Amino acid sequence: MKEPEFTSTLSLLRWIGWAQRKVGEDWIRERELSHEQAFALGFLEQNPGSIQRDIAALTRTSAASVSSLLQGLERRGLIERRTEGGNERSKRVYATPAGAELIAGFDSAMEAADDTILAPLSAAERATLHDLLTKVTSVLPQPTR
DSSP: OOOOOOOSHHHHHHHHHHHHHHHHHHHHHHTTOOHHHHHHHHHHHHSTTEEHHHHHHHHTOOHHHHHHHHHHHHHTTSEEEEEETTEEEEEEEEEOHHHHHHHTTHHHHHHHHHHHHHTTSOHHHHHHHHHHHHHHHTTSOOOOO
């Protein structure tokens, strides 16, 4: 099988994105989480007390899919759902200490991956690359949640 050729600028950028994504996927897999579970845990760690509808809207999935996802995390003791105000239909979702501990370090792992990817560049080259990419992305539509 022939190795892929990365000759265009954008194919090189995709390769870099692939390398970064692989680190994230490996980190998540080591914790026996799916991408969706890791995302939900990270969201709940940053937004404690969210409702399922918040997670469904953010991930653009159905309430039923989010409910199934949360059930799996709840069985593992990584999240808990709490009824608030006596309303059984309105439950807030929280990452448990075990859930928070499981995903702690993801940002550091990704920063380390960035450092590894950019290691061949000097500080000045990194700054130039950043400036050039900022210029390119300034005319692109902003990603939406």
